[in-house]
Amino acid sequence: xxxxxxxxxxxxxxxxxxxxxxxxxxxxxxxxxxxxxxxxxxxxxxxxxxxxxxxxxxxxxxxxxxxxxxxxxxxxxxxxxxxxxxxxxxxxxxxxxxxxxxxxxxxxxxxxxxxxxxxxxxxxxxxxxxxxxxxxxxxxxxxxxxxxxxxxxxxxxxxxxxxxxxxxxxxxxxxxxxxxxxxxxxxxxxxxxxxxxxxxxxxxxxxxxxxxxxxxxxxxxxxxxxxxxxxxxxxxxxxxxxxxxxxxxxxxxxxxxxxxxxxxxxxxxxxxxxxxxxxxxxxxxxxxxxxxxxxxxxxxxxxxxxxxxxxxxxxxxxxxxxxxxxxxxxxxxxxxxxxxxxxxxxxxxxxxxxxxxxxxxxxxxxxxxxxxxxxxxxxxxxxxxxxxxxx
Numbered sequence: 197x198x199x200x201x202x203x204x205x206x207x208x209x210x211x212x213x214x215x216x217x218x219x220x221x222x223x224x225x226x227x228x229x230x231x232x233x234x235x236x237x238x239x240x241x242x243x244x245x246x247x248x249x250x251x252x253x254x255x256x257x258x259x260x261x262x263x264x265x266x267x268x269x270x271x272x273x274x275x276x277x278x279x280x281x282x283x284x285x286x287x288x289x290x291x292x293x294x295x296x297x298x299x300x301x302x303x304x305x306x307x308x309x310x311x312x313x314x315x316x317x318x319x320x321x322x323x324x325x326x327x328x329x330x331x332x333x334x335x336x337x338x339x340x341x342x343x344x345x346x347x348x349x350x351x352x353x354x355x356x357x358x359x360x361x362x363x364x365x366x367x368x369x370x371x372x373x374x375x376x377x378x379x380x381x382x383x384x385x386x387x388x389x390x391x392x393x394x395x396x397x398x399x400x401x402x403x404x405x406x407x408x409x410x411x412x413x414x415x416x417x418x419x420x421x422x423x424x425x426x427x428x429x430x431x432x433x434x435x436x437x438x439x440x441x442x443x444x445x446x447x448x449x450x451x452x453x454x455x456x457x458x459x460x461x462x463x464x465x466x467x468x469x470x471x472x473x474x475x476x477x478x479x480x481x482x483x484x485x486x487x488x489x490x491x492x493x494x495x496x497x498x499x500x501x502x503x504x505x506x507x508x509x510x511x512x513x514x515x516x517x518x519x520x521x522x523x524x525x526x527x528x529x530x531x532x533x534x535x536x537x538x539x540x541x542x543x544x545x546x547x548x549x550x551x552x553x554x555x556x557x558x559x560x561x562x563x564x565x566x567x568x569x570x571x572x573x574x575x576x577x578x579x580x581x582x583x584x585x586x587x
Contacts, residue, residue, distance in 0.1 A: 305499065306393050309506025311514075312365040317354045323500040325493040326352045328480035338480050341492035350480045352492050360491045361504060364475045365511035367489055368451065372398055372515025375530030376450030379403065380505065381463060384456050386498045387505075391455065394505040398512020399431075401449070412466040415446035422446070426536065429523035440536055448472065453508055455501050457486050477504060 300322065310319065320326070328342065328350035343353035371378060378400035382391040388404035395402035411418050424444065426437045452467050454460050457476040464486050467474050476487035477495045484490040494500045522529050 302499075305502040305506055306389055309393065309397070309510055310503060311510040312362055312369075312507055315358055315361055315507060317358060319503065320354045320357055320493075320500075323503045324497040325357050325500045325503070326354050327494045327497065328352050333481040335481055335483055337484050338478065338482075338492065341478070341484075342480060352480065352494065357491065357493050360489070361493075361507060364453075364489045364491055365507055367473070367475065368398065368453070368508050369511040369515040369518075371451045372400075372512040373518045373529055374515075375519060377401065377447060378512055379449040379452045380455075380508075381407065381452060381460055382455035382501065382505070383407070383459055387455055387501055390498075390502045390505040394453075394509030394512070397509035399516050400512060407460055407463045409462045410466075412448055412463075412470055412472070415448065419446045426533075429528050430520065437536060444535070451475070453505075454487065455505060456495055457482055458495075461486065475508070477501065 326343070331345060331348055331350060334342075334350060338350075341352055341356045343351045345351065368378060378395075378398050380391045380395045380398075380400060380402045382388070382402075382404055383406060391402045391404045394400075408418060424441045424447070426434045426441070428434055448470065449467075449472060452463065452472055452474045454464060454474060454476045457464060457478065458481075464474055464476070466472075473488040474486075475489045475491065476482075477493050477500075478484045478487065478490040479493070479495045482495075484492070491504060493504060519529050
């Protein structure tokens, strides 16, 4: 009897959960009632229905009851008026709330580049100018520019970057003030817009393609056919020097700004051979002795390159503005070119031509008279010689 009781208990313990679920399912199935089918409405009908019922929309007037409920729904004109009212409220409340802090906009570095006075450590830090290369690629000559090491990467001192960038800006400004030729070079992908914008501000020249070796040391053969022109102190072209410029040597830059020195070592070497000062962005894997005025910074960051190019372009613009202001006051801040003669006016040229024609005519008449006198002397000598032969 005891054994049979134990068996019944075990069976009940094993089958109790299943029986409980079955009974629950039966009760659920018995109480289930399907929902009535909702008729489909179009978007306009659904909107009008919700507007009339006050669901999801601001309806200050409660839904009418009784005979008033039989009135027609709101018309599209009322909806348009409500929409215009909402727009007016949005315009009135636009300035309410928190102000958005200034954030990075990539196009501003090209449209409105920073000036040398705008160079701050925050700007350089935001442009990732402090990021260097791995310690295995370190050039020992950059030890004085490195702040420390973090996770196997050298960190450039931004104080050194700011100081050297301001010094380079002073150099560019003075060269531009003295009427020098400034050449911006950046041959990496993405640097073309920054280079051309900086050259446009400084009224210089730019190069964002491959440097042709020998353009400085052998410029007569490579750049010999480039057109030259003469301008006055107000940058206005002066005509009449075409014949005199034909045999002049090729112009050379007075300052070269290289944004990626590792790919343009040939250019820097030619500048060193011809005593042309250079400015370069030196990363932790580059040699700062390649350039005259190094700027320790991250040359792989496009934003950093745009900041540096914009600062140097603004410095060149300030120098050009100073030069034109001095020229307006009658002071020339540069040394004029030698070996050029001022072309004459039309009246002076005509008078000089008449004078030269007269001189040529007088010389021709003198030669003609001398030739005639020589022929008379020869005839006299011949006659004397014949008389002697006859005698």
